[in-house]
Amino acid sequence: MSVINQMERLADSCRTYGPLCVGLDTDPSYLPPEVLEKYESPSGAVLAYNRALVEATASHAGCYKVQIAYYEAMGLPGLKVYKETLDFIKSKGKPVISDIKRGDIADTAKAYAKAHFCGDFETDIITLNPYMGFETLNPFVEEAEKRGKGIFVLLRTSNPGMIDIEKQELKAGGLVLDRVGSEIERLRETFLSKQIIKSGDASPVGAVVGCTEESDAFDLRNKYPGIFFLIPGYGAQGGAARIAGTLLQNAGGTVNSSRGILLAWKKDPALTEKREAGGLTLEQITESAYKAAEASTKELLEAKALCSKA
Amino acid sequence: MSVINQMERLADSCRTYGPLCVGLDTDPSYLPPEVLEKYESPSGAVLAYNRALVEATASHAGCYKVQIAYYEAMGLPGLKVYKETLDFIKSKGKPVISDIKRGDIADTAKAYAKAHFCGDFETDIITLNPYMGFETLNPFVEEAEKRGKGIFVLLRTSNPGMIDIEKQELKAGGLVLDRVGSEIERLRETFLSKQIIKSGDASPVGAVVGCTEESDAFDLRNKYPGIFFLIPGYGAQGGAARIAGTLLQNAGGTVNSSRGILLAWKKDPALTEKREAGGLTLEQITESAYKAAEASTKELLEAKALCSKA
Numbered sequence: 001m002s003v004i005n006q007m008e009r010l011a012d013s014c015r016t017y018g019p020l021c022v023g024l025d026t027d028p029s030y031l032p033p034e035v036l037e038k039y040e041s042p043s044g045a046v047l048a049y050n051r052a053l054v055e056a057t058a059s060h061a062g063c064y065k066v067q068i069a070y071y072e073a074m075g076l077p078g079l080k081v082y083k084e085t086l087d088f089i090k091s092k093g094k095p096v097i098s099d100i101k102r103g104d105i106a107d108t109a110k111a112y113a114k115a116h117f118c119g120d121f122e123t124d125i126i127t128l129n130p131y132m133g134f135e136t137l138n139p140f141v142e143e144a145e146k147r148g149k150g151i152f153v154l155l156r157t158s159n160p161g162m163i164d165i166e167k168q169e170l171k172a173g174g175l176v177l178d179r180v181g182s183e184i185e186r187l188r189e190t191f192l193s194k195q196i197i198k199s200g201d202a203s204p205v206g207a208v209v210g211c212t213e214e215s216d217a218f219d220l221r222n223k224y225p226g227i228f229f230l231i232p233g234y235g236a237q238g239g240a241a242r243i244a245g246t247l248l249q250n251a252g253g254t255v256n257s258s259r260g261i262l263l264a265w266k267k268d269p270a271l272t273e274k275r276e277a278g279g280l281t282l283e284q285i286t287e288s289a290y291k292a293a294e295a296s297t298k299e300l301l302e303a304k305a306l307c308s309k310a
Numbered sequence: 311m312s313v314i315n316q317m318e319r320l321a322d323s324c325r326t327y328g329p330l331c332v333g334l335d336t337d338p339s340y341l342p343p344e345v346l347e348k349y350e351s352p353s354g355a356v357l358a359y360n361r362a363l364v365e366a367t368a369s370h371a372g373c374y375k376v377q378i379a380y381y382e383a384m385g386l387p388g389l390k391v392y393k394e395t396l397d398f399i400k401s402k403g404k405p406v407i408s409d410i411k412r413g414d415i416a417d418t419a420k421a422y423a424k425a426h427f428c429g430d431f432e433t434d435i436i437t438l439n440p441y442m443g444f445e446t447l448n449p450f451v452e453e454a455e456k457r458g459k460g461i462f463v464l465l466r467t468s469n470p471g472m473i474d475i476e477k478q479e480l481k482a483g484g485l486v487l488d489r490v491g492s493e494i495e496r497l498r499e500t501f502l503s504k505q506i507i508k509s510g511d512a513s514p515v516g517a518v519v520g521c522t523e524e525s526d527a528f529d530l531r532n533k534y535p536g537i538f539f540l541i542p543g544y545g546a547q548g549g550a551a552r553i554a555g556t557l558l559q560n561a562g563g564t565v566n567s568s569r570g571i572l573l574a575w576k577k578d579p580a581l582t583e584k585r586e587a588g589g590l591t592l593e594q595i596t597e598s599a600y601k602a603a604e605a606s607t608k609e610l611l612e613a614k615a616l617c618s619k620a
Contacts, residue, residue, distance in 0.1 A: 025417070025418065025421075025546065027417075027421070053328070060458075067410070067418055067421075068427065069414060069418045069419075069421035070418075070421045071424045072421070072422065072425035072426070073421040073422070073424040073425040073429070074429075075384070075393075075425075075429045075430030075431060076389060076390060076393060076430050079386060079389055080375075080386060083385075083386060084454065101412070101413060101414055101439075102379070102411070103411060103439055103441075104379060104411055105467065105468075105469040105471070106469065107335070107337075108335065108377055108379045108380075109379075111335075111337070111377075111379035111380045111382070111383040112382065112383070114378045114383040115382035115383040115385075116378065116382075119383070119384075120385030120386050120387045121382065129411075129413060129439055129441055129442075130441075130443035130469060130474075130475065131413075131439055131440075131464065131475055132464065132467050132469060132472060132475075132476070133467075133469060133470070133471020133472055133473065133474040133475065133476075134471055134474050135330075135469065135470065135471035135474075136469070136471060154441065154442065157415065157442050157443075158415075159415040159416065159442060159443060159445065159446070160443070160445065161415070161442060161443020161444055161445035161446060162442060162443055163443065164440075164443040164444050164445075164489065164493075165440065165442075165486060165489065165490075166439055166441070166442070166443075166490070168480055168482075168486065169480065169481040169482065170479065170480060170481060171477055171478075171479040171480060171481050172478075172479065176475060176478065176486060179474065179475065179478065180475075220512075228618060289329075
């Protein structure tokens with residue numbers, strides 16, 4: 001059995017379908033009451049919306065990202081819907097990222113690797129928090145080597161609070177996040193030297209880099225030309241397509257939009273009357289999501305083209 | 311309805327029953343095959359062991375800590391057992407810590423707060439990873455203010471990799487972990503000024519401090535005399551009771567032992583024959599766990615007394 005490098009598969013899918021990562025951070029409150037009430041439970045409505053969204057946006061999504069927090073918040077039925085959402089995305093042949101941001105030591109890290117790379121919650125790629133040290137990445141890196149699974153490590157997040165630790169200057173020079181970046185680069189070199197990847201392939205260990213500050217985007221894109229990025233901060237989070245365009249150069253990346261897609265129906269002028277009358281259907285809100293995905297993909301591809309000319 | 315400060319309740323329970331935190335990082339492989347096979351599923355065996363352990367160790371446990379990774383690793387049935395384990399500990403009137411080490415931004419952090427402070431997975435106290443910035447703590451701190459819930463923030467973990475980020479020296483002076491400590495202390499002062507806690511009460515925001523290095527333990531215990539500690543690194547992780555004794559001074563703390571209790575049956579001389587014959591019962595392995603909890607509590611209380619004399 002040949003091992004598929006899921007990060008390269010993701011990069012390839014983004015070349016075919018565009019760089020948009022549709023984020024399924026699906027809170028039941030993101031659905032209008034008239035749609036919610038058609039389902040037996042809020043989690044049932046979420047599953048129906050997720051499936052309809054994946055169907056509708058497939059032609060404009062490089063991948064999907066499922067944020068597990070929203071499913072944990074719905075308790076046990078929520079985690080069933082989490083599993084069923086992953087299953088549905090996989091059944092459509094699309095790469096899926098589980099945004100879990102786990103990070104723990106030794107046997108606990110192994111348990112998390114088992115949890116998310118096997119069994120009910122098996123996914124292609126996960127996000128990880130490196131705070132407790134680089135040894136905490138090991139069980140996941142092993143799964144990358146053996147089975148092609150992918151990892152995005154938090155490098156430069158899109159929230160204002162990233163100045164508290166990530167951007168702190170070190171006495172020895174550089175920032176805290178530079179240490180993380182060096183480790184991600186070191187892992188890429190290890191994959192190359194072990195011939196697990198070829199030069200030009202996406203390294204199984206990518207980085208999360210938010211598109212919220214132009215100079216950071218420019219620096220990190222130049223520093224790590226061979227690393228594939230997961231890019232939050234576009235759309236509802238206030239990030240700019242222009243900065244995403246910078247981050248999409250070199251090895252490229254995938255740009256997440258969650259509420260920008262999920263809540264597109266709230267701003268869709270075509271739905272004003274129905275929205276005000278409380279008469280929306282799942283099909284209509286999904287159609288708004290489709291249009292938002294199409295427009296986002298266009299905007300991101302234009303920003304990427306503009307940057308590559310600059 | 312008066313709000314109970316769960317961290318003070320935990321501190322109080324540790325004064326009554328001793329400082330031991332029994333860690334239910336229960337992997338099915340921690341049970342002998344002859345016990346496992348008596349249950350319909352590995353997760354069913356884990357639940358039975360957890361319940362028997364809680365019953366058996368209640369007189370020597372200040373609290374219980376449930377490491378969610380092991381339950382996630384068992385998929386959906388595992389998370390059902392996770393919930394049922396929390397329910398059982400609560401039904402026994404014991405404080406429970408959910409070791410989840412989550413950390414995320416804005417609405418995602420809110421979703422995690424909802425997931426672990428309400429509904430199926432409701433717990434008394436959780437662990438949090440502060441890497442993405444101190445704003446990520448806000449939704450949890452709000453729950454502490456409103457409903458008395460508690461938080462342990464990672465300060466100085468017990469693994470060797472904590473040198474990679476936590477112990478890095480900053481250009482502006484101090485270590486990365488000192489920034490986290492200052493934030494934990496600042497939150498305590500806010501709770502005091504808002505009269506949510508009284509001087510001498512445990513602050514709802516405690517800290518995770520491993521008992522793996524004497525000088526760090528001494529420094530952090532002196533720097534944050536009013537902060538209650540969750541102390542990993544004792545027992546199976548190779549930490550020393552003596553260092554735990556240092557950390558138990560001032561506001562005190564609770565010392566976790568997971569495999570030291572869960573796997574006590576493997577080293578129990580009273581079980582040698584039955585172990586070799588493959589004839590162990592759940593009652594016998596639980597009895598070993600009880601003896602280990604009793605011995606650990608004795609050792610920790612002696613270490614604490616020795617330190618307070620020094």
